[in-house]
Amino acid sequence: MNFKKLEAFISVLEKRSFSEAAAALKSSQPAISIKIKSLEEELGIELLDRGRSGVHPTRAGILVYQTAKEIMGRWGQLEDDLLGFQDTLTGTLTIGASTIPGTYLIPGWIKKFRTLYPKVDVKIEINDSRKVLNNLIDHQIDVGIVGLHQQSAKMITKVVASDSLVLIVPVEHEIPQSSHLDFNLLKKYDLVLREEGSGTRKEMEEYLEINGSSLADFNSSISIGSSEAVISAVEAGLGISFISKLAAVPAVKANRVKMIETLKPYQRNFYFSTLSESENRPIIREFTNFLAKGQMSI
Known part of the structure; x- marks a missing residue:
């Protein structure tokens, strides 16, 4: 098995393009095509569907891709070791x-x-x-x-x-910095969420549960893919959110959002x-x- 063939096959699938794969590997498109064809002949099965909608793996191609990634990864580990x-x-x-x-x-x-x-x-x-x-x-x-x-x-x-989850709100938000802030008061505000699969979102859900609430008690204004994007959404007035204190502190110092410190933070x-x-x-x-x-x- 020639590793160059596997490398070409992986790159074509990830780039979804022979020309882009050739550029990434500093090769030519015909050379990449030859390597893929040779790999298919060696394995005795077609690995790619070459249609008008682009390059897509066959069912066999998916298996070969997954195995090729593991082989190349293990070889790289061996070299490092x-x-x-x-x-x-x-x-x-x-x-x-x-x-x-x-x-x-x-x-x-x-x-x-x-x-x-x-x-x-x-x-x-x-x-x-x-x-x-x-x-x-x-x-x-x-x-x-x-x-x-x-x-x-x-x-x-x-x-x-370690870190903690803290509540952030827009700078001019009406939530008071009260020493006895009622958690139920928060339910009337829109909540900006992290995306599914985020550790921060999971911690938020656990924090709400500890306080007798759930996401279903809030209006979710937006679900978004990074803490910085959450901060920007809160800054724009789309709602309130619970985020990492590590992320919140620089935004508070820059006067982008306000952190409600009287609400007990959730350690994570x-x-x-x-x-x-x-x-x-x-x-x-x-x-x-x-x-x-x-x-x-x-």
């Missing part, structure tokens, strides 16, 4: 992260980590918590840092940082996860030890 036998840690660490840790925590951690290991390249992929964990199980990333705790025999999961954790089978890979082991030593800060 072999580099670990050298005196200096090198290789690529791919981190999947949900929005809050990916935006407000991980960049600072990586700066410190690369001070210790300057030859390590780091890639950060931002997705919702559920997608990150699925990517980890599928070997698409090396570690995941999210706000959602998921029990799995395949993964090792540890608390890596962020979790570091990696596959049990991968924990002793040199690059993952060193990053895990780095976090465990408390060399990161919130």
